Amino acid sequence: MNTSGFHIAVVGATGAVGQQMLNTLEKRDFPIKQLTLLSSARSAGSTVTFKGKEWTVEEAKPESFEGVDIALFSAGGSVSKLLAPEAVKRGAIVVDNTSAFRMDPDVPLVVPEVNEEDIKLHNGIIANPNCSTIQMVATLEPIRKEYGLSKVIVSTYQAVSGAGAAAIDELHEQSQAILNGESFSPAVLPVKSDEKHYQIAFNAIPQIDKFEENGFTFEEMKMINETKKIMHMPTLKVSATCVRLPVVTGHSESVYIEIDNEDVTVKDLHRLLIDAPGVTLEDVPGEQVYPMPAYAVGKPDVFVGRVRKDLDEDKGFHMWIVSDNLLKGAAWNSVQIAESLVKLGLVK
Ligand code: NAP
Numbered sequence: 001m002n003t004s005g006f007h008i009a010v011v012g013a014t015g016a017v018g019q020q021m022l023n024t025l026e027k028r029d030f031p032i033k034q035l036t037l038l039s040s041a042r043s044a045g046s047t048v049t050f051k052g053k054e055w056t057v058e059e060a061k062p063e064s065f066e067g068v069d070i071a072l073f074s075a076g077g078s079v080s081k082l083l084a085p086e087a088v089k090r091g092a093i094v095v096d097n098t099s100a101f102r103m104d105p106d107v108p109l110v111v112p113e114v115n116e117e118d119i120k121l122h123n124g125i126i127a128n129p130n131c132s133t134i135q136m137v138a139t140l141e142p143i144r145k146e147y148g149l150s151k152v153i154v155s156t157y158q159a160v161s162g163a164g165a166a167a168i169d170e171l172h173e174q175s176q177a178i179l180n181g182e183s184f185s186p187a188v189l190p191v192k193s194d195e196k197h198y199q200i201a202f203n204a205i206p207q208i209d210k211f212e213e214n215g216f217t218f219e220e221m222k223m224i225n226e227t228k229k230i231m232h233m234p235t236l237k238v239s240a241t242c243v244r245l246p247v248v249t250g251h252s253e254s255v256y257i258e259i260d261n262e263d264v265t266v267k268d269l270h271r272l273l274i275d276a277p278g279v280t281l282e283d284v285p286g287e288q289v290y291p292m293p294a295y296a297v298g299k300p301d302v303f304v305g306r307v308r309k310d311l312d313e314d315k316g317f318h319m320w321i322v323s324d325n326l327l328k329g330a331a332w333n334s335v336q337i338a339e340s341l342v343k344l345g346l347v348k
């Protein structure tokens with residue numbers, strides 16, 4: 001039994017997710033005996049605040065992981081591909097927030113409310129799913145358990161913070177420029193690369209991540225493939241359309257599902273969702289009670305409302321799911337995985 005706490009490394013500590021990792025570790029009072037904060041060479045030497053103290057950030061290198069018990073990675077897929085195996089080689093357990101290993105059959109992909117037991121199968125790396133996937137499966141799992149699930153069609157309304165600190169700055173700067181009647185040139189969204197960039201302020205961009213040959217974007221394919229893996233339902237029918245909106249934080253989703261039972265009512269689903277772990281039901285249409293991203297920011301839960309039975313399909317339901325993409329979608333889910341590792345006795 002560890003009594004002194006753990007040596008934790010945060011890779012990407014200066015980023016939008018990394019900052020929330022630190023806030024969440026602090027809020028949860030995670031038992032830490034040593035903290036190593038890592039970034040690229042660009043931010044090395046800068047300081048970040050944790051528990052009221054300034055901590056110096058170092059450049060992430062293979063040797064940075066000597067003696068680390070748990071390494072929380074959120075510095076992009078290429079950094080994870082390069083450095084996560086180096087961390088594992090040095091005895092650390094990696095909780096990876098990128099898409100680098102999510103579909104690797106040897107890597108558990110975990111939302112603790114849904115498949116915590118999968119953590120036990122880890123070989124050094126545990127993947128944190130995509131933000132939009134997490135909030136959807138946390139809501140659908142209790143429904144699947146009780147009534148089965150055969151089809152999911154989701155459209156997302158995703159916040160710019162999902163695309164990192166540079167995208168948040170871009171939304172602020174463009175909004176200000178437009179309101180001041182000044183010109184600007186988009187440089188970050190929809191994807192940080194040499195592809196075309198579009199205005200995000202006062203707009204909606206139906207592209208998140210790169211396009212695949214099948215016409216879906218990689219973000220859409222992440223939602224489709226990750227949902228099947230986490231829910232252990234390889235034959236589940238899933239389809240997704242992912243859209244970026246000028247919202248700073250908080251992803252929203254319009255979700256249509258088909259279950260296996262045609263006699264289920266909205267009240268039945270409400271009864272399940274009220275008791276679902278990590279889910280808060282906000283669904284009183286007569287009083288205009290429903291979830292919204294501006295009111296979900298800073299909260300760890302997944303919020304669900306607008307639950308309706310389809311007018312033509314007896315097994316069909318519609319709902320609206322909202323969560324803070326940087327918390328349950330990223331940092332909080334990762335810290336939950338770290339807490340599960342401790343609880344299950346999987347970390348010394
Ligand atoms: P961000 O705000 O752009 O921050 C990126 C972080 O990565 C910064 O700390 C940056 O350090 C660091 N970094 C960049 N290149 C590096 C390198 N070569 N070596 C070490 N560190 C490096 O992005 P973010 O929003 O925090 O997201 C980071 C990653 O987390 C994303 O790329 C994505 O893979 C993942 N993510 C996952 C979810 C999810 O759904 N679970 C949600 C959001 C993000 P500097 O300060 O030195 O640049």
Ligand code: 3JM
Pocket residue numbers: 076077097098099100129130131158159161162163208222
């Ligand atoms: C890279 O909102 C978003 O853009 C999704 C978060 C994200 C991811 C992810 O976690 O799927 C942003 C940038 C990735 C990734 O690792 O593929």
